[in-house]
Amino acid sequence: MIRDKVRNFAKNEIEPIADNIDETEEFPREIFEKMSKEGLFGIPFTREYGGLDLKLPHLCTAITLEELGYASNAIAAIYDVHSILFGITLRDVGTEEQKRLFLKPAIEGKIIGAFATTEPEASSDPSSIQTRAQRNGEVWLINGHKRFISNSPVADYMITWAQTDAGLSGFIIDLKADGVKIGASDKKMGNRGQLTADVILKDVSVPPENQIGELGSGLKYALSTLGIGRIGIGAASVGLAQAALDEAVNYAKEREQFSKKLAEFQIIQFKIADMMMKVETARLITCKAAFLKDIGDKRHISWSSMAKTYATEIAVDVARDAVQIFGGYGYIKQLGYDNSTYKVERIYRDAKIPEIYEGTNEIQRLVIAKSILGREYVRAA
Numbered sequence: 001m002i003r004d005k006v007r008n009f010a011k012n013e014i015e016p017i018a019d020n021i022d023e024t025e026e027f028p029r030e031i032f033e034k035m036s037k038e039g040l041f042g043i044p045f046t047r048e049y050g051g052l053d054l055k056l057p058h059l060c061t062a063i064t065l066e067e068l069g070y071a072s073n074a075i076a077a078i079y080d081v082h083s084i085l086f087g088i089t090l091r092d093v094g095t096e097e098q099k100r101l102f103l104k105p106a107i108e109g110k111i112i113g114a115f116a117t118t119e120p121e122a123s124s125d126p127s128s129i130q131t132r133a134q135r136n137g138e139v140w141l142i143n144g145h146k147r148f149i150s151n152s153p154v155a156d157y158m159i160t161w162a163q164t165d166a167g168l169s170g171f172i173i174d175l176k177a178d179g180v181k182i183g184a185s186d187k188k189m190g191n192r193g194q195l196t197a198d199v200i201l202k203d204v205s206v207p208p209e210n211q212i213g214e215l216g217s218g219l220k221y222a223l224s225t226l227g228i229g230r231i232g233i234g235a236a237s238v239g240l241a242q243a244a245l246d247e248a249v250n251y252a253k254e255r256e257q258f259s260k261k262l263a264e265f266q267i268i269q270f271k272i273a274d275m276m277m278k279v280e281t282a283r284l285i286t287c288k289a290a291f292l293k294d295i296g297d298k299r300h301i302s303w304s305s306m307a308k309t310y311a312t313e314i315a316v317d318v319a320r321d322a323v324q325i326f327g328g329y330g331y332i333k334q335l336g337y338d339n340s341t342y343k344v345e346r347i348y349r350d351a352k353i354p355e356i357y358e359g360t361n362e363i364q365r366l367v368i369a370k371s372i373l374g375r376e377y378v379r380a381a
Helices: 002-024 029-037 057-071 073-093 096-107 218-254 266-294 300-331 344-355 361-373
Strands: 113-116 132-136 139-150 157-164 167-174 180-182 196-206
Touching: 002 029, 002 057, 002 073, 002 344, 029 073, 057 073, 057 218, 057 266, 073 096, 073 113, 073 139, 073 157, 073 218, 073 344, 113 139, 139 157, 139 167, 157 196, 157 218, 167 196, 167 218, 218 266, 218 300, 218 344, 266 300, 300 344, 300 361
Parallel strands: 113 157, 132 157
Antiparallel strands: 132 139, 139 196, 157 167, 180 196
């Protein structure tokens, strides 16, 4: 039911404007508001905060992101940051008051959330974060420089991680507060509707009630949320790969060369068969990772890394093969002769960044290896 609901929404509301979002590089506020009205932001949450109270919330969230990623990976990334990185952090470690003030409005679409770990000198290693929070009387003063912060040009609040005397800790920052400076949106190769920018914090005053979770436990919290986010990234990449596959299949059935449809050539058949196997394998890995999280199985940590790594890499592979099947048309966004448009060019560009954000795939391989080598290996059920 969730898949049908999101698929219909994505087909009717997102797909018709996905190329325009990419072209204009503008945040799709109207789509954000429509996702809220459809209840999509409530999928990972309980009813008391405006959520749907689903029995398998992480699996349903993965399904949602797959369908959004199929239509537009930029929209899927916006959802991932808002609902998972911002929302699930509040769900898991926020106080009841913080959930009332920030989580409930986020689910209702009344505020937009962001999540800030990356800095100029800290990306794959959150422990090297240099942003500093110090007590000054009754408030915290935060100073630092965050980089590549998704949603920040349009967000209302941002969960940030900063060093304190107790260690890395989390804070909810009002992005309209004095001392917050948000840079111009980055010009990117893909995911152009999902805006990223630097956020500079200079003596930003944060009230004590906006400190989130236990002081000094920020690294644990950040890595936990990012682990869930990686399932989402994997799921969105499955959707992206499926979109590339579908485009390639449809084109191969229509395009003729040497008096034959491309689909009649065995080399194209083999390529499409390999693409299909990759997509289905990635989907199964991602769904298992989400299911393990839902049932509280600790293996979800390594499986989320496997989902993120495998799904994002096959998305690049499948998108590249789709472009190859299209030939010259696959390299074209819009044909100058008759204004025909081709989606695989955008899909290929969008497919690259998931291999990098929320922990590079090289880092994910370390997590996977540690899960096997750091203890006695147990054959998976």
